[in-house]
Amino acid sequence: MSLCQTCLGGPREVEVKSYGIGVCQRCWQQAERGWPAQYEPVLLHAMSRLGLLIPDRTDDGRLPRCYSPPADFNL
Numbered sequence: 001m002s003l004c005q006t007c008l009g010g011p012r013e014v015e016v017k018s019y020g021i022g023v024c025q026r027c028w029q030q031a032e033r034g035w036p037a038q039y040e041p042v043l044l045h046a047m048s049r050l051g052l053l054i055p056d057r058t059d060d061g062r063l064p065r066c067y068s069p070p071a072d073f074n075l
Contacts, residue, residue: 034062
């Protein structure tokens with residue numbers, strides 16, 4: 001069983017394809033209105049590893065739970 005890549009405590013149950021990580025249900029639920037700040041280093045590292053753009057933040061200043069890069073990203 002793989003562990004959650006954000007908290008490292010729960011089982012990896014949800015694949016977050018937009019960030020290329022897997023998280024537990026608890027972390028997924030906590031990110032409903034955007035990822036809590038303590039998880040940003042993991043998310044930014046994952047995006048860097050995959051060569052993804054950093055998405056616009058939510059109104060609360062958080063990274064969105066899911067996002068899609070622009071359609072012309074790989075041009």
